[in-house]
Amino acid sequence: xxxxxxxxxxxxxxxxxxxxxxxxxxxxxxxxxxxxxxxxxxxxxxxxxxxxxxxxxxxxxxxxxxxxxxxxxxxxxxxxxxxxxxxxxxxxxxxxxxxxxxxxxxxxxxxxxxxxxxxxxxxxxxxxxxxxxxxxxxxxxxxxxxxxxxxxxxxxxxxxxxxxxxxxxxxxxxxxxxxxxxxxxxxxxxxxxxxxxxxxxxxxxxxxxxxxxxxxxxxxxxxxxxxxxxxxxxxxxxxxxxxxxxxxxxxxxxxxxxxxxxxxxxxxxxxxxxxxxxxxxxxxxxxxxxxxxxxxxxxxxxxxxxxxxxxxxxxxxxxxxxxxxxxxxxxxxxxxxxxxxxxxxxxxxxxxxxxxxxxxxxxxxxxxxxxxxxxxxxxxxxxxxxxxxxxxxxxxxxxxxxxxxxxxxxxxxxxxxxxxxxxxxxxxxxxxxxxxxxxxxxxxxxxxxxxxxxxxxxxxxxxxxxxxxxxxxxxxxxxxxxxxxxxxxxxxxxxxxxxxxxxxxxxxxxxxxxxxxxxxxxxxxxxxxxxxxxxxxxxxxxxxxxxxxxxxxxxxxxxxxxxxxxxxxxxxxxxxxxxxxxxxxxxxxxxxxxxxxxxxxxxxxxxxxxxxxxxxxxxxxxxxxxxxxxxxxxxxxxxxxxxxxxxxxxxxxxxxxxxxxxxxxxxxxxxxxxxxxxxxxxxxxxxxxxxxxxxxxxxxxxxxxxxxxxxxxxxxxxxxxxxxxxxxxxxxxxxxxxxxxxxxxxxxxxxxxxxxxxxxxxxxxxxxxxxxxxxxxxxxxxxxxxxxxxxxxxxxxxxxxxxxxxxxxxxxxxxxxxxxxxxxxxxxxxxxxxxxxxxxxxxxxxxxxxxxxxxxxxxxxxxxxxxxxxxxxxxxxxxxxxxxxxxxxxxxxxxxxxxxxxxxxxxxxxxxxxxxxxxxxxxxxxxxxxxxxxxxxxxxxxxxxxxxxxx
Numbered sequence: 001x002x003x004x005x006x007x008x009x010x011x012x013x014x015x016x017x018x019x020x021x022x023x024x025x026x027x028x029x030x031x032x033x034x035x036x037x038x039x040x041x042x043x044x045x046x047x048x049x050x051x052x053x054x055x056x057x058x059x060x061x062x063x064x065x066x067x068x069x070x071x072x073x074x075x076x077x078x079x080x081x082x083x084x085x086x087x088x089x090x091x092x093x094x095x096x097x098x099x100x101x102x103x104x105x106x107x108x109x110x111x112x113x114x115x116x117x118x119x120x121x122x123x124x125x126x127x128x129x130x131x132x133x134x135x136x137x138x139x140x141x142x143x144x145x146x147x148x149x150x151x152x153x154x155x156x157x158x159x160x161x162x163x164x165x166x167x168x169x170x171x172x173x174x175x176x177x178x179x180x181x182x183x184x185x186x187x188x189x190x191x192x193x194x195x196x197x198x199x200x201x202x203x204x205x206x207x208x209x210x211x212x213x214x215x216x217x218x219x220x221x222x223x224x225x226x227x228x229x230x231x232x233x234x235x236x237x238x239x240x241x242x243x244x245x246x247x248x249x250x251x252x253x254x255x256x257x258x259x260x261x262x263x264x265x266x267x268x269x270x271x272x273x274x275x276x277x278x279x280x281x282x283x284x285x286x287x288x289x290x291x292x293x294x295x296x297x298x299x300x301x302x303x304x305x306x307x308x309x310x311x312x313x314x315x316x317x318x319x320x321x322x323x324x325x326x327x328x329x330x331x332x333x334x335x336x337x338x339x340x341x342x343x344x345x346x347x348x349x350x351x352x353x354x355x356x357x358x359x360x361x362x363x364x365x366x367x368x369x370x371x372x373x374x375x376x377x378x379x380x381x382x383x384x385x386x387x388x389x390x391x392x393x394x395x396x397x398x399x400x401x402x403x404x405x406x407x408x409x410x411x412x413x414x415x416x417x418x419x420x421x422x423x424x425x426x427x428x429x430x431x432x433x434x435x436x437x438x439x440x441x442x443x444x445x446x447x448x449x450x451x452x453x454x455x456x457x458x459x460x461x462x463x464x465x466x467x468x469x470x471x472x473x474x475x476x477x478x479x480x481x482x483x484x485x486x487x488x489x490x491x492x493x494x495x496x497x498x499x500x501x502x503x504x505x506x507x508x509x510x511x512x513x514x515x516x517x518x519x520x521x522x523x524x525x526x527x528x529x530x531x532x533x534x535x536x537x538x539x540x541x542x543x544x545x546x547x548x549x550x551x552x553x554x555x556x557x558x559x560x561x562x563x564x565x566x567x568x569x570x571x572x573x574x575x576x577x578x579x580x581x582x583x584x585x586x587x588x589x590x591x592x593x594x595x596x597x598x599x600x601x602x603x604x605x606x607x608x609x610x611x612x613x614x615x616x617x618x619x620x621x622x623x624x625x626x627x628x629x630x631x632x633x634x635x636x637x638x639x640x641x642x643x644x645x646x647x648x649x650x651x652x653x654x655x656x657x658x659x660x661x662x663x664x665x666x667x668x669x670x671x672x673x674x675x676x677x678x679x680x681x682x683x684x685x686x687x688x689x690x691x692x693x694x695x696x697x698x699x700x701x702x703x704x705x706x707x708x709x710x711x712x713x714x715x716x717x718x719x720x721x722x723x724x725x726x727x728x729x730x731x732x733x734x735x736x737x738x739x740x741x742x743x744x745x746x747x748x749x750x751x752x753x754x755x756x757x758x759x760x761x762x763x764x765x766x767x768x769x770x771x772x773x774x775x776x777x778x779x780x781x782x783x784x785x786x787x788x789x790x791x792x793x794x795x796x797x798x799x800x801x802x803x804x805x806x807x808x809x810x811x812x813x814x815x816x817x818x819x820x821x822x823x824x825x826x827x828x829x830x831x832x833x834x835x836x837x838x839x840x841x842x843x844x845x846x847x848x849x850x851x852x853x854x855x856x857x858x859x860x861x862x863x864x865x866x867x868x869x870x871x872x873x874x875x876x877x878x879x880x881x882x883x884x885x886x887x888x889x890x891x892x893x894x895x896x897x898x899x900x901x902x903x904x905x906x907x908x909x910x911x912x913x914x915x916x917x918x919x920x921x922x923x924x925x926x927x928x929x930x931x932x933x934x935x936x937x938x939x940x941x942x943x944x945x946x947x948x949x950x951x
Contacts, residue, residue: 419495
């Protein structure tokens with residue numbers, strides 16, 4: 001028997017609701033913590049919130065659950081949709097007594113109530129809903145006997161996990177080796193609670209509002225950041241506004257003045273053709289705007305005598321010439337000579353790369369205006385003379401940092417002189433704000449918080465004020481430096497105007513920051529420290545640990561964050577001397593498997609990563625609270641999903657080195673893996689990917705400390721345990737309405753729970769079983785369990801399943817069908833009578849859903865089959881939506897749940913056969929099931945009410 005109570009996350013989750021909420025977060029901008037400061041590959045808040053909550057709450061179907069928790073669950077609102085009926089439970093658990101079935105039914109009611117609460121909890125709109133959050137915290141208190149553990153993320157990155165722990169009422173701790181990550185997490189969990197409910201201190205607010213107004217949460221701090229940010233903008237304009245003059249518009253715009261939004265530049269190098277020698281522009285695209293009715297493009301004008309190129313902007317319909325740079329290299333626009341990237345690199349490294357103004361984008365009263373460049377604009381830009389620049393060398397990262405190949409070796413090289421002047425000016429103004437506030441008597445602690453957020457505004461500006469920014473012709477806006485997780489080489493770039501009101505302006509970056517501050521949470525204090533993962537647990541009492549460790553070399557966090565570090569160090573070095581004690585972000589101890597840090601050796605890089613992560617996991621095992629599982633996010637990539645050549649079952653499984661290494665590392669560190677939950681952030685029209693959870697963007701591994709006395713097991717003992725335990729686990733997953741697309745991955749959890757509970761599983765030759773082999777066996781067992789569920793289907797349905805597996809919806813020989821019908825104890829004539837088979841001219845085939853009887857009524861069908869019910873439900877859902885499917889479900893009664901189970905079985909067949917469209921149909925039915933079930937219950941209630949009224 002387990003020494004701990006199983007938590008909800010170890011049994012079942014409302015995964016689809018969590019994934020939908022996680023996906024929706026991508027469209028949330030204003031006020032979302034991810035907009036405070038850029039960080040790469042953040043985990044969605046919805047996923048973090050759900051994982052932490054479900055790691056603390058006991059699953060109700062077990063002994064010794066605190067009665068206070070059960071009582072609180074019982075008081076939760078009744079879940080929409082009825083729980084499984086006793087009759088259905090009898091089919092699933094034929095060996096249980098009536099009393100045991102009733103206990104199971106009550107537990108399932110409670111679990112469904114928890115699921116419905118989690119569905120509300122994870123919604124972005126409820127992130128600060130005090131009613132829902134109070135319920136979550138009280139449930140956690142009930143589950144933890146009033147003593148919830150502190151929470152720790154030793155790889156805190158962008159701070160999502162500690163932030164959600166704090167939101168749930170836990171004492172939150174985050175640590176990271178990367179100082180940028182630590183500062184982001186401080187700004188999310190540590191600074192806001194210190195100044196909760198304080199009024200603003202800026203002179204304007206004092207004069208206008210005095211100290212009588214109540215300021216809730218961090219509204220006062222946000223107001224101060226907004227005030228001093230605007231002060232910085234005004235001061236900067238006084239000092240460098242002359243570098244950003246307005247432009248005079250043509251007569252057709254009433255000759256008005258307009259503010260420039262962006263200057264569009266093309267890099268240039270000398271053509272290597274001796275007969276040419278022109279300074280050839282390197283341009284990806286000459287299109288400026290491709291919006292319908294607002295077309296604009298750059299026309300290069302060539303002076304053949306002088307070999308000079310200048311540019312003219314054309315408005316309206318036209319055919320802009322092709323760019324001069326593509327994947328193969330460049331072309332000289334003057335002489336049409338092909339120029340290799342090697343030649344371009346040579347020119348860049350020799351310091352002979354320059355830039356030429358192509359166009360000016362301005363904002364008029366009537367919208368965007370696209371102007372040809374002028375010498376005046378160029379001359380003004382050339383007046384910029386920075387007095388300081390970040391001249392540290394860019395890290396050697398040939399995969400993610402491409403500019404050194406072209407001579408742009410330092411961080412300063414990523415910016416134009418005017419951009420450097422702007423960034424240094426705003427950075428210096430942060431120091432002036434600090435001095436100004438201290439002179440006015442503001443506390444050092446509050447001043448430090450204030451300028452920290454202002455520095456984040458400068459960092460956000462830097463993301464839009466580099467020469468790596470490009471112009472997006474489809475949206476008529478600037479694309480930021482980190483449009484992806486790299487610093488690429490950009491040929492034609494966009495220079496933003498910090499003084500404008502459009503993309504990249506400084507006031508806009510401050511507004512983003514203030515909105516995040518205003519949405520801060522204040523339940524408990526938080527703490528963020530700069531520590532490596534092996535030391536992160538010092539001084540924290542038995543925490544619950546949830547973490548998102550780096551995954552091999554997916555992202556070079558340290559290398560990329562140097563871009564921001566150089567500006568943060570200049571702005572905040574005196575305030576956080578320990579965080580910014582080094583010239584660049586520490587890299588030696590960073591746990592990433594980057595071969596270029598090990599002389600190009602993949603083996604050394606892998607060994608470093610595995611050893612370091614193993615030490616971190618071992619430390620977590622020793623220090624974590626044994627009452628709660630450890631949860632680890634694994635950065636899943638679709639390309640890692642493949643079919644193992646040794647897997648004879650034909651089912652796709654996860655079999656990547658990284659995946660297996662992560663599992664192996666946890667097991668070696670002394671953990672047993674009890675759950676694997678695929679967390680998706682890409683949900684387009686409930687689309688479905690084939691392969692083992694091809695849609696997952698991360699997988700949450702749920703782990704428990706394995707006892708030191710864990711026994712050995714033989715292969716046979718492992719298989720027997722799988723056969724005994726996987727069916728119940730699978731039932732729990734299905735009853736939790738897990739989408740079929742996620743079932744294979746989620747089933748690995750209970751399968752690995754069996755495998756990893758042993759100190760070792762040995763093969764017949766005495767060798768330890770590999771993780772890959774265990775994954776194959778788990779996958780095969782899943783297929784067997786799904787096949788065994790056929791026992792609850794009628795004979796006609798069992799025939800249809802077997803036929804579908806072999807022929808799909810194609811024709812097959814009558815004789816083959818007849819042989820199969822005898823094996824399944826049915827007949828071809830009966831199958832035709834059942835209404836889903838066509839038998840003609842010696843051939844038979846399953847009817848397509850659009851060929852089924854249009855006015856079919858299950859209540860008058862004398863040969864009702866689960867196959868028919870499933871197909872009719874899908875057809876109704878696809879054709880007329882959830883209400884139509886619900887109307888049908890209300891008529892079929894308990895058979896509906898069995899039909900839903902069949903959808904799981906048929907999905908696995910489609911997945912194995914790569915029938916994507918058909919798989920989508922079964923996945924969609926299961927995903928929509930909660931709503932269909934709810935509507936069906938409403939329909940039944942209406943029928944009862946109407947009948948009563950009729951009496």
